[in-house]
Amino acid sequence: MKFLSRGWKKTAAAAAALLLLSSSMFALTGCAPGEAKSGASSSAAVQAEGQLKPGTAYVKRDPSVTYSVPEGVSVLMFHMIGDIPNNAAVETEANLRLQMNYLRDHGYHPITMQELYDYVTKGAALPEKPVCITFDDGYLDSYTIVYPMMKEYGFPWTLFLITDDVGKPYNRMTWDQLKEMADSHTVTIANHTLSHPKLHNLATAKEKEKEIVEANEALKYHLGIDNAWLAYPYGDYDDQVVEICKKAGIKMAVTTDSGRVHVGSYPYELKRVYIGNDISLARFSERLNKDNYTPV
Template sequence: MKRFIVVFALLAGLLMILAGCMSETKEATVSEANTQPEAVTKTVATAVPEGIPVLMYHKIGPDEDNDAVIREDLFRAQMKLLHDKGFNPITMEQLNEYVRHGTAVPVKPVVLTFDDGYADTYSIVYPVLKEYGFAATVYVNPGDVGTRLTWEQIKEMKDGGVTIASHGYDHVRMNELSNSDQLANIVKAQLALKEKLDIDNQWFCYPYGRENEYSQKAAADNGILLAVTMNPGWVHKGDNPYALHRIWIGNAVDLAHFEERITTEDYADL
């Protein structure tokens, strides 16, 4: 009997020790949990700017004598400048809300647009956009897909967050077409983007920047909310959404002139 009491006492003591350890562990776990740093969410201030620069790029490559082209090193330097100076590339949706309703956008806004769907848009531009997390819009001619970009590459960019939009079915001057041909061209491009990418496209870029009153009407009647030209200047709230201005960027625009173009509307005409 005495031996049984001793064994029972030992077991009871052991259970008390274990219970104390478990309590300390639980308290330590709770304490550690309470001291874990909270996740920090980066917030970007917003405002309604006086104007927004919409940048217009074409081909990225080594042809220094062609101002429709920009060297890769200069393009990369421009994107780095945007990042380092705190500029915020915004989407077409954000630009549309600003133009039509004066909606606030992230401070220091800029819009990046790339015309024609060159192969380097996928091989050079797209990786840089991903590196910096920049929003951008690529205007493609569905009738020319396969000669520069493939539908697979375009879809990959779309799935990666790049906005794919219409540059007309093929690269023709809208203002030189009849009204019926303009309408057919715009509609054909819309249908191709829907078929190939499942896009209900809302954004348009006039080839060569050429348009007229009917071009704007045909775009508006077929689901387009914003259309851009090649007319120089910034975009403002209340502007005609079917004739938005853009800022040409090519080899002649060195880094100093680039910064001027994104910080002041009264930039030098090179």
Template sequence: MKIWIKRLALLVLALILAGLAVCAYIMHSAKDSVPVLNYHQINDRDENALTVHTDQFEAQMKYLADNGYHTITPEEMIAAWDNGTALPDKPVIITFDDGYADNYRCAFPILQKYNLRGTIFLISDFIGTYPNYLTWAQVDEMQESGLIDFESHTLSHEQLDSTSPEETWNQLDGSKKALEWHLHKEVNFLAYPCGSYDEELQQMVKKAGYKGAFTVNFGLADKGENHYILDRVPIFGCTNHTLMRFKMRMNYAPIFAPLARLHKDMYESGHTFIARFIPTP
């Protein structure tokens, strides 16, 4: 009996060591990848999966500043990859989708406080139109600060893999031209509305003149990845955005991202019981 217990203990230990070795290999393989953080709303009013409270957001930004992270833009990331130049140590991209008014009221002052740069993907027809979205004056002020870059989230947030080719082109090309006219700069990147895309859409994005496009797929942006389906680290999906959860999702994305995909696949295929046991921060 004692022999079997020893053998079982050795087997468990071997499995643990093998798991740690696999995790170490995965983390080492991703050492040159870039975490692209994905936010939406930053406020203390809403209690939904897209909102991070202001104090939680500030704690996350303070963590980045205190731990030597360097904020870059999508343009700088792609340029470094294409030209073979080095990125700064511990690069990170902070992105916000949609262009909510609280990005100006709540997020922008915190980014200023810690001298961190961000990128906001704008729904161009919504700017200056709806009260919950940014105004062009706010956009101009943030752009002039040198801390905020603006890119495209289409004209009106249509799910582009289900629209007609004519409407898809209108959303891509129209938003790019409208933003370039307002911002007086090139707009080279897109965030897919609802994170939805297919092969045909990727080709249209490229044809419209964009250099890359971002999904909401959990993972790090990697040089070897298709530039038109770049992964991000979603900082949403629950109403409890603790600093520990933030650290785990950002620092260990190469490990947790495959588990998150497995959890989603299990859940969508009806295997909810199994999905409960898959760790996904």
């Protein structure tokens, strides 16, 4: 949830108009975006080993996959995976597997943060039936359950990590485990702040800056990551937080506000689509495709 002014809206609308204009110009000249084509996009192209950026997911897709500019993309939001009764947001491993089976069996193509960024800001083409998979916080199950499962399906995903929680005894990962994940290039590891506060509640800009900048520094120090992506804890932010993100090299940030993202969406307040045990497969399917999906 955003606090304070909404001054960005004008800029976002202008950007969307520009994007629309430029995509129609492309259409006139007969080249992408907007035009379906085959083959991996440049950002998805598999680079030579050693050129891969640490902590960044790369995906090798079948060259027959068709690319086009979709009407919208669902950025799926997951948290903990496990068995905690009466907490629908903690999804069971069995339900996660059912959903990943659904994606595979229905021809969905999970995309990376870079692909999402290129889509939102430049109207870049995406593989058919795109979806973006994100997990917040950095629970141990992101290493023990999610990491091997996504590898098995060949799905790139993104982990938004609370860096000060790494190594804590209860249900958290170690930096060694994160390093293994970062070096696998199957997951993008990104910023979910140092300690997971409600950012707009922090008294000073300095405190907000510390949460964002020092988490980026931890990602760089421990994992070698030059991070450009962030998830606001509790989806909570304000204009000052967005300015701090921009200065810290964050290019795109996701909220917990419910909805899908589109070409021209303001990259510092991208909506996400909640997924949990209370989302049946029928509702899951709806959430992959429809802007006005049924609320929980």
